[in-house]
Amino acid sequence: MADAPLLIKARKLAETRFAPRAAGWDESRQYCWENIDDLVEAGLMGMTIPRAYGGRGASFHDVCLVVEEVAKACTLTARIVVEANMGAISAVMAYGSEHQKRLCAALVLAGDKPAICITEPGAGSAASEMATTARRVGDRYVLNGTKHWITGGGVSKLHLVFARVVSAAGREEGIGGFIVLADPSAKAFPKGFSVTRRERTMGLCGMPETELTFEDVEVPADLALVPPSGFRRGFADLMNAYNSQRVGAGTIAMGVAAGALAHARRYLLERKQFGRPLAEFQGLQWMLADMDIGVHASRLMLHEAARSAETSPSGFPDKTMAARAKVFASETAIRIVNDALQLLGARGYCDQEPLERMARDVRMFSIGGGTAQVLRTQIAGALLGIKTPQTRDGYSLLAAIKSQRQAAE
């Protein structure tokens, strides 16, 4: 790792602070503010932010190494590390103006976990079918719509809201990202911005998963995040940045699996049945070996994807590598954590051990950030060299807008 001291700090924090507190956040469903203070102090928020903006210029691969250590102890905190280094903040650092980069870097370095707002009640896997609009009015954009499943809604200050851009003349221009700022701790939200619902999730319980409503929310035009190729390719470029978050999500799953494997290994060595340690039963040894193989294979795929960013023109991980690694790591981790729980017998099924929490937490990673099914479709498309339309008539809303625009020109 380019920044070995960071990894050492992350490992120490995970063992001494994050692991002992993890059950508490799960039970109370409270956001882990104490852990955020530790992350800020250790320099683990905004590691990927370039030095010119106060960060350390760490690579996505560096972040993966840190995330794995944190995820072994606390899935919730590992998600914060991912979102404070990948996804929305990396999109701003890649495509943002000087003003946007300074503004967002300062927030993240001070402990804010950005919220990325793509999903809507009617647009989950079909994300490009989003209905939220950003209409240009004078020197601002006016946002209207509802976002759902927004991680950190109600605790995050920085929101990157994806919306259909409508010009002052009423013409659809593509999908853009809009930086919306709030200060939840001071209960200060922009006029028209509300947190309208919090979901009661099965796992990752300390993290608010919320619905956000935008009613005529005004965003200054200089907070529109416009990739170099403009709004027309805006969605593709913004989703390119999202590939880093997919690698991060897979890494959390792999880290949780590695943590579960360590618990199971310890238990097999300690627990005796039939007069000998469980570790002596070959059937259990082979389960442990399969778990180890799964963790290692996932790690290799994830690191390959993270490192691909270092040579890609966009500076983000390769889309297919990211998809492949996330599908494999998330599904493998769900199986590994379930097997680890099995190896602990009844103890695995109760909250004396962290396995039941880990099993609930890890279940999310084949859903959030692109489901395993949708990512498989993406991988198959790359293999076959075809983009299979998912709509019944093979005609997406974006294509419809494009042809409408071409007809008008």
Ligand SMILES: Cc1cc2nc3c(=O)[nH]c(=O)nc-3n(C[C@H](O)[C@H](O)[C@H](O)COP(=O)(O)OP(=O)(O)OC[C@H]3O[C@@H](n4cnc5c(N)ncnc54)[C@H](O)[C@@H]3O)c2cc1C
């Ligand atoms: C804990 C959590 C946190 C999240 N955080 C965020 C966030 O911060 N920001 C954000 O924008 N979103 C977030 N999401 C939303 C997430 O990205 C969506 O849940 C995901 O994209 C799937 O959308 P959906 O849940 O509406 O499922 P749907 O799209 O309704 O899919 C339902 C099922 O159908 C399958 N399916 C759908 N279409 C196809 C197809 N064409 N081919 C094959 N199978 C298909 C899916 O794989 C899935 O199994 C989060 C979700 C969760 C669970």
